[in-house]
Amino acid sequence: MADVNDDLQGQNAVTIRSTESRGRHIICSSFITKGSVIGRIPVVVVPQDEVELLRKTMLFNYVFEWDPAERYKITKDLAQCDLRYHQGIALGPISLCNHSYEPNSDYEFDYVGSNLIWRALKDIRQGDEVTIHYKVPIWFQIDEKPAAAT
Numbered sequence: 001m002a003d004v005n006d007d008l009q010g011q012n013a014v015t016i017r018s019t020e021s022r023g024r025h026i027i028c029s030s031f032i033t034k035g036s037v038i039g040r041i042p043v044v045v046v047p048q049d050e051v052e053l054l055r056k057t058m059l060f061n062y063v064f065e066w067d068p069a070e071r072y073k074i075t076k077d078l079a080q081c082d083l084r085y086h087q088g089i090a091l092g093p094i095s096l097c098n099h100s101y102e103p104n105s106d107y108e109f110d111y112v113g114s115n116l117i118w119r120a121l122k123d124i125r126q127g128d129e130v131t132i133h134y135k136v137p138i139w140f141q142i143d144e145k146p147a148a149a150t
Contacts, residue, residue, distance in 0.1 A: 012030070016096055022129070026093050032120045035120060041093075043114045045087070045088055047086055048085060054081060065078055067086065068111040071085075097132045099132065105121055105132055
């Protein structure tokens with residue numbers, strides 16, 4: 001049986017860095033090609049009836065909305081740690097990615113396998129910070145401005 005990470009270009013291409021200005025964040029440690037899978041990140045799914053408890057913890061800041069029906073795509077009113085949905089806690093470095101309105105990576109949900117598939121949106125050079133868009137309204141101060149609507 002093959003390891004689920006056998007085909008990942010970025011598997012060893014990221015590292016955790018910590019600075020005073022950015023906190024803990026992810027840095028590219030070797031070149032990642034646009035479209036490459038950086039990681040298949042296992043997710044612990046928190047049931048909807050436990051989300052209120054989760055919102056009272058530090059993990060609130062690190063969850064991914066987990067809704068196999070993807071109802072949030074229709075309602076477009078998603079909130080961080082939304083009580084209407086299960087929540088996913090990703091057990092990998094993607095949880096330490098900083099938000100960007102123009103990210104260089106993205107993720108998709110693998111609801112069957114309980115994973116996040118983390119992929120490069122563009123070539124990411126060694127030394128670049130690896131960022132994602134959180135896909136929810138930002139609940140903290142950020143210097144970067146949202147991209148203009150087209």
